[in-house]
Amino acid sequence: MKLPKPKIAATLLLFLLLSAIVPYGAAIVSAGSSDSTLPSWEIRFGSTEAETVEEAVAASEDEWIRVTPHDNKSETPRGTSSAWLRISLPQISDKSALFIDKVYGNNVKAYLNNALVYESENKYNFNGIKILIPLSKGDGGQELYIWTQGGSKDLGIEGEIRVDRYNELLSIYVKQGLMDLIIGTTLIFIAIVLLICSLFLKKGFFTGGFLLVLITLSLGVVVVTYSSFLPSILGDYGNVALVFFDLALYTLLPSFTLYFERIFGPGKKQIVTRFRKFQMVYSIFCLSLMIINILLSYQLEDFYRFMTSSVLGVIMIVQFVLLVSLAFIHAYRRNTDAIVFTTGFSVFALMSISELIKYYVSGESYQLFWWKWGMVGFVISLIVILGRRFTRNHEQLVEYSRKLEKFNNDLQRSEKMEIISELAASVAHEVRNPLQVTRGFLQILGERSDHKEREYMQMAIAELDRATVIISDFLTFAKPGLETIERLDVSEELRHVSGILSPLANLQGGVIELNLQSGLCVIGSSAKFKQAFINIIKNSIEALQDNGLIRVSAWKSGAHIMISVRDNGEGMNGSELARLGEPYYSNKTKGTGLGLMVTFRIIEAMEGTTEFQSEKGEGTEIIVKLPKV
Secondary structure, eight states: OOOOOHHHHHHHHHHHHHHHHHHHHHHHHHHTOTTTBOSOEEEEEOSOTTOOHHHHHTSOGGGOEEEOTTSOOOOOOTTOOEEEEEEEOOOOOSSEEEEEEEEESSEEEEEETTEEEEEEEOTTOOSOEEEEEEEOGGGTTOEEEEEEEOOSSOOEEEEEEEEEEHHHHHHHHHHHHHHHHHHHHHHHHHHHHHHHHHTTSOHHHHHHHHHHHHHHHHHHHHHHHHOTTHHHHHGGGHHHHHHHHHHHHHHHHHHHHHHHHHHHOSOGGGHHHHHHHHHHHHHHHHHHHHHHHHHTTTTTHHHHHIIIIIIHHHHHHHHHHHHHHHHHHHHHTTOHHHHHHHHHHHHHHHHHHHHHHHHHHTTSOSOOOTHHHHHHHHHHHHHHHHHHHHHHHHHHHHHHHHHHHHHHHHHHHHHHHHHHHHHHHHHHHHHHHHHHHHHHHHHHHHHTSOHHHHHHHHHHHHHHHHHHHHHHHHHHHHOOOOSSOEEEEHHHHHHHHHHHHHHHHHHTTEEEEEEEOSSOEEEEOHHHHHHHHHHHHHHHHHTOOTTEEEEEEEEEETTEEEEEEEEOSSOOOHHHHHTTTOTTOOSSTTOOSHHHHHHHHHHHHTTOEEEEEEETTTEEEEEEEEEOO
């Protein structure tokens, strides 16, 4: 099983996220209605936590502070842990409701006509709680009192208060709360899919896939547990969500740095590796501190929150700045993976850094929001990078397979040539002497025979001579060693070969054209060099048609001498090119294929290479590459 292609994974992620984006947009449109938003409300900080609603109603008007949606949330006075909120309800119809974006406090109670109409108790309400209270027509014009107590942030309301039809506000309440859950569960689902696929990968590929699984899964858990809608679902188990949030964060940060390190390396002076090791140590420290805090019944809660919120937030900012800077450097070097990573991560990092700064500047009262959408784009970029790496590895595997196949073919051909060489040497030595003796007797008999018999004898001698040439080729093929090694002037040798073969080319209606640089020298045997190029040019002559042309060129290229023999003959197709040099393969009627075999062995003995380029009906070019001296 293969990992999903990046385009498919990205499309799946975007499709699932649309289910969150569309309803969220609808909720925003509904929320923007000025007719349903209350212009103001009042807040009164309580003098005692045991104050009743009757006492709050009877309080002096001077004690109440008017607040509008555009005001900053009032700072809770030092030593105060509770507050009352007073909201004047407008005239309403039946089946209406009141919706508050966020109310801070661990314990929240709402009273209408001195009767309790809403109550929520959550010790872990760090993100604020949304409140939806059903109203009837008779509640119009009354005052709603909300008591809030406890918590780590300033008490009060953040956002707007809306009074509208119950169905519309319920839709907003559910859609706003479920958005984070949908985004988070989508990421968790994708992480599970990636994990299942990664299990079928080899070790070298598994690590990268598993790191992406950890990153995606951790991000999904962070988004789900950060949702302000979750306390309404978990109730008294809100501490469980916080534990999972912290565990996901401790896993996410070092995993993300390790993923970056595997893609782009350890960085200058191993700065990425060192930072990743520091993150791992700090995550282990935070995890140990969390366990100790739980065992001590949260007696270290303030210190734990400082180390895992304030300090860890600073570490996250440093991480984002470091990795974004390194990613920009790699992108500047035109690394495609770096460009994709930089684009996704820059959006995510800039959103996260700006929100973290705003979070600390606001005294930790700002609600982080936009980082989720930057994170979604970044996860898509990570999937694209992993998909590109798998594609690149697949292409390398295919290339290695092609090279291995070529190597095996060359090895088989070499072994075949070795066997033929040994056989050719043995046969040539055993057959050559009997042929010479037979030729001698036939010459003697021919001198004593009549005209007709003498003609037959001459034909038999010619065939014996032809057999002798073939045997000589066999011997040259079997033992291509250069008996006499000398410095050869390539241009002079090729002019000599051209002079020998020009008459034959003229008989075929063609010409040989020379284009030779001077001062080209190689080491080898003059006889074997001439034999090799006589075979090559002779084959070109035999392939010529009308107005045939053979162009012989030689030039210097670096540490090598290049020799090209190009003709405009009938040419060859791919299958014919592939079989060149095989024993007994020839395009000629009476050819044995030994000529090219001998040529290849001679050039190979001179430490050279041969390359053929041909097209049917267009001609053939042979390029010989020899080391220069």
